[in-house]
Amino acid sequence: MTDYNSKATIQRKVAANLLKYIVEAARHLPSLPPGQCVRILENACSHGVNSVDFALAVCQAVSDRDTSAPISFTFNDLPDNDFDGVLALISSSAVADFNPTLHTLGKSMYSPLMEPGAVDLVYSNASLHWIGSLSVFAEEGPSQPKVANQAQEDFAAYVSSRHQELRQGGKLVVSFPGVPDGESGMNSCYPDAFKRVHDIAAERGAASLAWMQKYCNSPNYSRNRSEVASAFSDADWTVDLMELQDIEEFGASEYQEGRITLDDIATRTADMLSSIYHNTFTSMWVEYGGLEKDQAEELMKVYREALQQALKEPKTLRVYHLWVIVATKK
Numbered sequence: 001m002t003d004y005n006s007k008a009t010i011q012r013k014v015a016a017n018l019l020k021y022i023v024e025a026a027r028h029l030p031s032l033p034p035g036q037c038v039r040i041l042e043n044a045c046s047h048g049v050n051s052v053d054f055a056l057a058v059c060q061a062v063s064d065r066d067t068s069a070p071i072s073f074t075f076n077d078l079p080d081n082d083f084d085g086v087l088a089l090i091s092s093s094a095v096a097d098f099n100p101t102l103h104t105l106g107k108s109m110y111s112p113l114m115e116p117g118a119v120d121l122v123y124s125n126a127s128l129h130w131i132g133s134l135s136v137f138a139e140e141g142p143s144q145p146k147v148a149n150q151a152q153e154d155f156a157a158y159v160s161s162r163h164q165e166l167r168q169g170g171k172l173v174v175s176f177p178g179v180p181d182g183e184s185g186m187n188s189c190y191p192d193a194f195k196r197v198h199d200i201a202a203e204r205g206a207a208s209l210a211w212m213q214k215y216c217n218s219p220n221y222s223r224n225r226s227e228v229a230s231a232f233s234d235a236d237w238t239v240d241l242m243e244l245q246d247i248e249e250f251g252a253s254e255y256q257e258g259r260i261t262l263d264d265i266a267t268r269t270a271d272m273l274s275s276i277y278h279n280t281f282t283s284m285w286v287e288y289g290g291l292e293k294d295q296a297e298e299l300m301k302v303y304r305e306a307l308q309q310a311l312k313e314p315k316t317l318r319v320y321h322l323w324v325i326v327a328t329k330k
């Protein structure tokens, strides 16, 4: 994931939407004995572009209730994440004024991460649509039943692991792309764009159409209501909010005021997607698709151009569907 922080346009917008729910949850955590640390876990923090705003808002909400309460943050993502970058961002921000303890944890969020009862608040922005197993995703290609199964398993594992780790009354706040009933699956955020990318790259001779259709899908799965709700019905949760919200494209208001064009938005979105998929795609293409590393990097350039072209074709503003879920451990 190269230069993620400057490219994460839509994630910034989605995070701004999530912030108020995180603040509300932090304000309503059950009280702790004097001196006990308020323990915060952020899953899939990436390079930290949104972590600072989240952490600062949490520190303010906690200290509004008890100025002496110590706070600890654990920033989690996959092991190859740039955690040094995250810590540097946090440490050079106003979060440092609250003197929190900072930890990092490079491990899949679809597995147990902390001791039982060791977390007061957990949140994650724009991450729970990521598929937990690259091999299932690479094997499956465009058909999908195994990916759908994997996506269900991932989400169930996430919800039950976080349930174990939260203390009673602790809160979970997450937001990720979703879909209305009947539309779940891969590539759901950009359904037509990916089909066009396959065609364009194949027309340019970068790879065969069948190869593109198999190895060049979004490594994400967008869930509908029943897929989301079933994970929370198994465990002992109070679901405070489970809402599929509509979020306008990043830059929608600038476009409406005539300051940028739809093509500018398409270019930004293509940059964002090629930044977040860079490592996943190139490693999958080498491991499963039979390419050498330099061939994978070359194909990535074609992919980015094809994505830009594909995203420029529909002359409308996109609307994203986004799950916002707030739940309390009973």
Ligand SMILES: C[S@@+](CC[C@H](N)C(=O)[O-])C[C@H]1O[C@@H](n2cnc3c(N)ncnc32)[C@H](O)[C@@H]1O
Pocket: 008, 011, 012, 015, 043, 044, 045, 046, 047, 049, 050, 076, 077, 078, 081, 107, 108, 109, 110, 124, 125, 126, 127, 130, 131, 132, 276
């Ligand atoms: C689109 S980014 C969102 C990052 C960040 N939360 C934000 O708001 O900008 C998705 C992140 O999910 C992480 N991710 C994907 N699968 C994961 C997993 N199984 N466990 C932990 N993190 C994961 C990726 O490494 C990436 O950093």
